[in-house]
Amino acid sequence: MTHIRLTPLAQSLPATVPFVGPETQERSRGRPFAARLGANENVFGPSPRAIAAMAETGHWMYGDPESHTLRMALAAHHGTTPDHIIVGEGIDGLLGYLVRLFVGPGDAVVTSDGAYPTFNYHVAGYGGTLHKVPYVDDHEDPATLFAKAAEVDAKLVYLANPDNPMGSWHTGADLAAAMASLPEGTLLVLDEAYVDTAPDGTALRLPLDDPRIIRFRTFSKAYGMAGARVGYGMGHPDLISAFHKVRNHFGMNRAAQAGAEAALADQSYLSQVLEKIAHSQNQIAQIAIDNGLSPLPSAANFVTIDCGADGAFAKAVLDELVARGIFVRMPFVAPQNRCIRISCGTPSDLAAFAAALPGALEAAKKG
């Protein structure tokens, strides 16, 4: 293998994946899941207008590398300019570019222990040093995060609001107030993937061009287009323009861009979906209660359920659910790993979950 000379950094990286996909699990199970409730997808799907826009796209043409019309529409939606917006291949892709721009070997980055693993994957991938702070009362905690950032001179500090996997959230006003303690030299990476399903006032209440922050949004959650891979970042134009130095300029799927634009324009469909998600949240919570478990309050398109014991027990419940054809996931880290996380589903998805849960709990208790 003398021709395969990876960089020392690439050589050192593990061949791990942040998440094992449900298709991989189905292949090892030998049969499909009855309900797909593990990836916080939106089973209600995108606006019919978005589906039509994607179908009508001329697939033979490369997408516009500037995502111009989508950025124009997003700028109008958010009351800003296209220069404040970068569109990319999902938030995952944009987080990769951001980390690449900021983090070299040994650079410090701060996140919460148990927060989004794909961010951590990118930090490791560029040789950064990741510092983790604990959740506070099942919340990612700005004060703890920013104090650690000051201590280690972090270039980036990651915060998801609402949080995944716990579904907890801060108000945008509280978060804005907490920003007073963000240290000089640290950029807040604010992941607002789930903000569309959150109570009004959850989005950060600060100007979009505040140079201390980049905030990310997505069409994968409330807009129901996870398969399309469309995310965007909003921030100061000096920061946004840096993405153009490293991004895959022709990386955006043309149909996906058209679909996102159509989805954004159909806010009445979004409202309907948000109602379905809220209804589904209530159903999941009720199923949990019916089984003697404790649903946590959620601002996201999932409900995290406290199984009432330790991580081993919750893992056993999860495994028993998976064995019964219900794809779900759970937090990675104690004490949050006392929970399982159920994405909102259709009534029939949730009926399958409700049917499987008692047996799964019984088996987990015996195990």
Add this chain to the structure above:
Amino acid sequence: MTHIRLTPLAQSLPATVPFVGPETQERSRGRPFAARLGANENVFGPSPRAIAAMAETGHWMYGDPESHTLRMALAAHHGTTPDHIIVGEGIDGLLGYLVRLFVGPGDAVVTSDGAYPTFNYHVAGYGGTLHKVPYVDDHEDPATLFAKAAEVDAKLVYLANPDNPMGSWHTGADLAAAMASLPEGTLLVLDEAYVDTAPDGTALRLPLDDPRIIRFRTFSKAYGMAGARVGYGMGHPDLISAFHKVRNHFGMNRAAQAGAEAALADQSYLSQVLEKIAHSQNQIAQIAIDNGLSPLPSAANFVTIDCGADGAFAKAVLDELVARGIFVRMPFVAPQNRCIRISCGTPSDLAAFAAALPGALEAAKKG
């Protein structure tokens, strides 16, 4: 901007783009192009089965991060195993991952002066030192490339076969023979994006798992799915598995994966498209001859036309074509920049080109 602390490398990078998209040009022109013949897209589009597969996809689900069924189908198509195949967001995306895996600051990389600029963009983006060798008789020249690679101890050497922008090619047997002079420690990055339109025997005649080579293919050209962003690499499993350390695991558009699989399965449609492309090549060549210009032989889905003078003249011809609503591009570097490059088009596209060319030439001669 004290919160925006880019890495020294990111700071040093220019905010250039490898290509300006036709949409950008249309916006600055204030009107659309009459014919889109500049990006080597395939105007004949994908198989109807691929279009249907994309339309039928559940967009709400993330794509399979392993692209398992597509990799299985590609493995069967190429007579290899899925472990020899990496699927990614176009060859552009995969080139980015490859360069990231191999190239750190100061590492040497070799390419031809005037070859694919997006590869160069990635090398610069990771701090590599790019060494360029001239074309030989309008061909990327393996002997020259490999000699330079030996001289500078290159980690990567890039070669497109067929070549873009000249349309020239080597036989797979000649290339295999030339491999004897590939130095130890250098990986050949063989871009076979245009091999599907090339004469039989153009694909490299060496085992797919030869550890000295990675070869790239795409659904953007002959398969007519540039907007979908599906490329793949083939190589030794030890090399292929390295991609999993750095790639955006959930980066693939789900519909695009389904579309690529359907397109691959419809080889009879591909054959029909290849006939249309061949016919279009002949038409472009004839239009060139009718205008006193010299079409170069082409193995790709475009024809490069020698305008018979220097780069300034060819640029004037190109500008005049663009002004007349014909989107075309041209080589960047002398002496190849004596040419303009015309992608295959529909009969009406080429009629528009034929109508515009005499006036464009006349204006360029006057200019």
